[in-house]
Amino acid sequence: MVGIGFNGHAQEELFGGQQIVSPEIHEDDTVTFRFMAPNADSVKLTGDFLPTEKIKTPMGEMDVPKKVSLTKDDKGIWTYTTEALSPELYSYSFLVDDLKAIDPNNPFLIRDVASVTNVLLVGDGQADLYRVNDVPHGSVAKRWYDSPGLDMDRRLTIYTPPGYESSTEKYPVLYLLHGAGGDEEAWMDLGRTSQIMDNLIAQGTAKPMIVVMPNGNVSQDAAPGLGSDGYFKPQFMAPQTMNGTYEYNFMDIIKFTENNYRVIADKEHRAIAGLSMGGFHSYHISRYYPNTFDYVGLFSAALMPREDASGKVYTDIDKGLKTQMENGYNLYWIGIGKTDFLYKANEEYRKKLDHMGMPYEYVESEGGHIWRNWRIYLSQFAPKLF
Amino acid sequence: MVGIGFNGHAQEELFGGQQIVSPEIHEDDTVTFRFMAPNADSVKLTGDFLPTEKIKTPMGEMDVPKKVSLTKDDKGIWTYTTEALSPELYSYSFLVDDLKAIDPNNPFLIRDVASVTNVLLVGDGQADLYRVNDVPHGSVAKRWYDSPGLDMDRRLTIYTPPGYESSTEKYPVLYLLHGAGGDEEAWMDLGRTSQIMDNLIAQGTAKPMIVVMPNGNVSQDAAPGLGSDGYFKPQFMAPQTMNGTYEYNFMDIIKFTENNYRVIADKEHRAIAGLSMGGFHSYHISRYYPNTFDYVGLFSAALMPREDASGKVYTDIDKGLKTQMENGYNLYWIGIGKTDFLYKANEEYRKKLDHMGMPYEYVESEGGHIWRNWRIYLSQFAPKLF
Incomplete structure (x- = not known):
């Protein structure tokens, strides 16, 4: 029995939380994202590895990643698997019933201006430059x-x-x-x-x-x-x-x-x-x-x-x-x-x-x-x- | 017109996102939390400033913060205001239809083990030790x-x-x-x-x-x-x-x-x-x-x-x-x-x-x-x- 540096939230997640793997990076550099939400009507994913679409902004037209829909299984786990991704540090978020959600199974987040998104590193080559190597x-x-x-x-x-x-x-x-x-x-x-x-x-x-x-x-x-x-x-x-x-x-x-x-x-x-x-x-x-x-x-x-x-x-x-x-x-x-x-x-x-x-x-x-x-x-x- | 270091998610939020203030720390050290979710059935808040309740864990009984319900207004903004809080660095999360959500209006998050929660600093006294002072x-x-x-x-x-x-x-x-x-x-x-x-x-x-x-x-x-x-x-x-x-x-x-x-x-x-x-x-x-x-x-x-x-x-x-x-x-x-x-x-x-x-x-x-x-x-x- 040992001590642990946690707060109340963490306690409940550690002892009562659902443990699913997300993101799962496969050998062929496809990636599976998972989100547990038995009662949601829709779960979508957006990330900078997805094809883009144009939106109008005060700065002119800009390309933003498309949103894709995840598929729900009978346990309430929503899943999406990408195509093989090229080596890169990517960021992503979920949209649960159209509200942005972070991935509770991925503790890696980066703040960019006032926005926080999850990140993942895929592949070798250029991505190896972003890793802590020996x-x-x-x-x-x-x-x-x-x-x-x-x-x-x-x-x-x-x-x-x-x-x-x-x-x-x-x-x-x-x-x-x-x-x-x-x-x-x-x-x-x-x-x-x-x-x-x-x-x-x-x-x-x-x-x-x-x-x-x-x-x-x-x-x-x-x-x-x-x-x-x-x-x-x-x-x-x-x-x-x-x-x-x-x-x-x-x-x-x-x-x-x-x-x-x-x-x-x-x-x-x-x-x-x-x-x-x-x-x-x-x-x-x-x-x-x-x-x-x-x-x-x-x-x-x-x-x-x-x-x-x-x-x-x-x-x-x-x-x-x-x-x-x-x-x-x-x-x-x-x-x-x-x-x-x-x-x-x-x-x-x-x-x-x-x-x-x-x-x-x-x-x-x-x-x-x-x-x-x-x-x-x-x-x-x-x-x-x- | 200037450049900005953002990714696709941030773009949409910057230009299309809802801007509400959360958390709002009042002069009397009460704090108002706000969450925009017009279509949610319930929004709750948990944080280490709330009274605790006991839960059973493999390490024995532990105290965890209670959850409180936010109230929805006609614009779909859910609100909760605390009692006056004593000076401290606090952490909190929302629960939207029982799914944990971070506060999209507060970019300050701290990871504790594998869990990420928002934080806020309230009051002076001991809390002043946690600030960057002159x-x-x-x-x-x-x-x-x-x-x-x-x-x-x-x-x-x-x-x-x-x-x-x-x-x-x-x-x-x-x-x-x-x-x-x-x-x-x-x-x-x-x-x-x-x-x-x-x-x-x-x-x-x-x-x-x-x-x-x-x-x-x-x-x-x-x-x-x-x-x-x-x-x-x-x-x-x-x-x-x-x-x-x-x-x-x-x-x-x-x-x-x-x-x-x-x-x-x-x-x-x-x-x-x-x-x-x-x-x-x-x-x-x-x-x-x-x-x-x-x-x-x-x-x-x-x-x-x-x-x-x-x-x-x-x-x-x-x-x-x-x-x-x-x-x-x-x-x-x-x-x-x-x-x-x-x-x-x-x-x-x-x-x-x-x-x-x-x-x-x-x-x-x-x-x-x-x-x-x-x-x-x-x-x-x-x-x-x-």
Whole structure:
């Protein structure tokens, strides 16, 4: 007889709960989902492995996964089995009589903005990069840095590569920025950054590097629940998210990193990349400080001008880009999915760069504005660094 | 127009979802819970702020929170308002037509063993210790240590106090152990350890110290989803959990800590404490290595003998305790709740200590085998250290 760390809910589930297996990943990479609901009239499933359909949103038409119906057996267990899925980290939810439900048999959930969904990992290949494999592991720290520019202590996530603590070596740094609605947790939780970096470094595909994942919402000192605002429901767009103060004060983050870690503190050993809003940030930061980064990555970047952009970092953009080009850099990498609602904005930006003669590398992937692409872009971008 | 880091589910919720406020914490610390379900026949709420009732389990009778019914309005929103709640971190779930549902308007969830529930923080006083306040913050790192004894690289969580990185000072260390079904995430996520320590240190109530939170399940290298076993459904009792190998090989953890951090590496500056199974571990480790820790904390400890305990650390227990007593220590602290199912085992253990003349400090609290007590015990125990 032993102790157990549970609360009342858990007790009842442990001792009285129904134990069914869901999701069940079969040898052929088909997946069976199960949900026990004897009295429900319908149980549906939605997940990013299902075919998509278009819906209208204030941001234009978007592709969202279809819903499929599960079939009920005589015990009240509803079941659905997918086609064979390609290797990936997928997310899904049930809809029970049209109400969203999490899978009570799968404790793995990831929050994305204010929404929480179950996740599963299928297959090998690319998905193996997202696994914890038998390779040396880096460390992940949550630190607080002083931002005099924003007049706050702020929280960030920092990955140091395997061997960092036991060596005296200095390392290059990738600054990796999240999208709107995200925070300093996003690249770890949704992006599997530490797993990707551990695996790429073990393969010899990427060089050992430090990865700094700050919080790009200047109205927050930390992610919801982990900062002074306590538990609050995160918004799609946090206040002041893109008023230029984040970009302007980014040097506080670089200064903290270079003062606190053994880094090679020069342009040749600094990279910046971000997804969506983080791509917007990376674009502006690398241009406003045009001799700071030798590597820039824009992942599904929000590149269109903002009507409400007022900060001084948003003035003289073309002049800044020209200076950045003239100063030179090693890599300016742009990746976007064919069905991304930002595709057109990226196309126009590329035309502008072409016109200026500003060199870049371009990758066009399948799919839209989704984490699947951002994990893939990171695994393509990181090996090109340093 | 900006980018956003979302998946298909989030999109629909952001653009099509119903936005209601739940939970709403009122000025007088009553709380209103809301759930939108126009077509449901019943919506109930269960949470650890509700009165309890006894249920029978294989571990004997246990107290679990009652369920209360919500009231539906003409828009299909179900509502329940509590009495004024005392300051605490609470957890809750809905039951919609008797199926467990998370609160779609509250993105804060904590996993406990294999169960996930929503959480909320109410009031000040003790609850303020669980908040991120405007005080200096320590760092929290996830590290991998080599355990030659268990022939694995294993993951642990380590808290370093504010100022650690910028000083040359050496610090004392508290080893803080989780219960069955927990892992190296539990004391941070459910126990709010970094918040408690930051706040106690800022108050001057606790001395700056390092807190090491290892994984006590020797069959795992890391928490579910964060180790080489990938995503798996955690069990109440992991294999080999209490076969003595964890206790026997605990020196690997101490060695890692003392080799990698600026610590005062002597008995006077080492403490060990744990909850439930972690209390069992702390009891055995501190006794088997009887001149290692000057401070021992048993929080709702699983102290009864195990019939299947076979490891050599479980032999000669009385002799070991006597040696530990003769070697001397600063504090042997026992805390348990009046309704804990381990109350009796703790009572018997105290009788044994009384009989031996082995001194200890004893705190008997309200309530049972719950995280509320373990957070309180930590906030009582930490100020007594070093």
